[in-house]
Amino acid sequence: MNTRRNRTGMKGFTLIELMVTIAVAAVLLVVGVPSFVAFQRSSELSSAANSFVAALSAARGEAMKRGRQAVVVPREDNNWATGWTVFVDTDNNQQFGGSDILIVQQGALPSYFSTTGQGTAQSSPAYVMFNPSGYTQASDSTFQAATLKIERNDISGTAKTQQTRIVIVAKTGRVRACQPATDTTCTTSAVE
Template sequence: MTRSSAAKPQGFTLVELMVVIALVAIIATLAAPDFQRLIARQKLNVVASDLLVSVMQARGEAIKNNRQAIVQPLVSSDWSRGWRVFVDLNNDKAYTEGTDMLITTVREADSSVLQFQVARNTTVGNLIGFDASGFVLGADAGQVIFSSSVLGTSYRKGVVISRTGRGRICAFPAASSGADQCAGASE
């Protein structure tokens, strides 16, 4: 028996490699829109969580300092631009630098990737405030709802604040359903 000295070639041919690259490119193109939606959903979840943390922080500061504490948008009533948490030492429900005690400032989300439209209950408006007992000031109980320009109004997340001062994150139905309240929002 004689053996052939020629070794069997191993590896991919150029044609096989080009077919695999073309398939990967097609699959990546199909997956890109879903990946963008996944990122948008996650950013909505993060913004809602950040606002809930700020609301609970304000409530805790109000109780700790025995004074009213406020969560207020940085720009008029536009919650999508960010907000600040402060102890309102002069009880005017507006942040005054040098007078009020600033607890934290949360800046706007990455608007280059995601733009937010914020729908809010009219009772929330320009602030969410807590008295020294941790209860919501006046009729400030309500909700702040975030939606995404990428997702449209099909997926909305928000923070619901009860009159007792408890906050929670809630998924809201599509805006087309006409419902701006999640199950059990009125406590």
């Protein structure tokens, strides 16, 4: 009697196949991780600029809605990288205090971002203020534009130019974010 035996093929990977797969995965990680980090930080930069634009727009809207001055100030000293506070300034001193109406607060930016203000955004104390008509003004009631530059401080050269955003607040209260690498009107001295 001839019995026929069923041979089941062995299933799985050989050691060589496993090592080749791990080597390919390692190469992909070495190539992909730096690109992912750059992508993530670029996204965070755009998010920070957009958050500042949203804070300024909220301040302008509250100023017009309530018929009072609304202000955006850094959370600590004159350093916008520590975050910002938006409030309705009931005592007209451009500093957040007990009687003021809090609108929104933003936490600190990641440590690989630096910020530089122009106009009232670099004053001491730094602030951006909207009057009840929605115009940007200084504490002496003159209309004044302001800018805030947010850039990565962990890179240099052309990569740094690509990783820079400027938020421009016009005297009229119009707020926009732009990228100096692609927009020739996007400068820290811009007023529109």
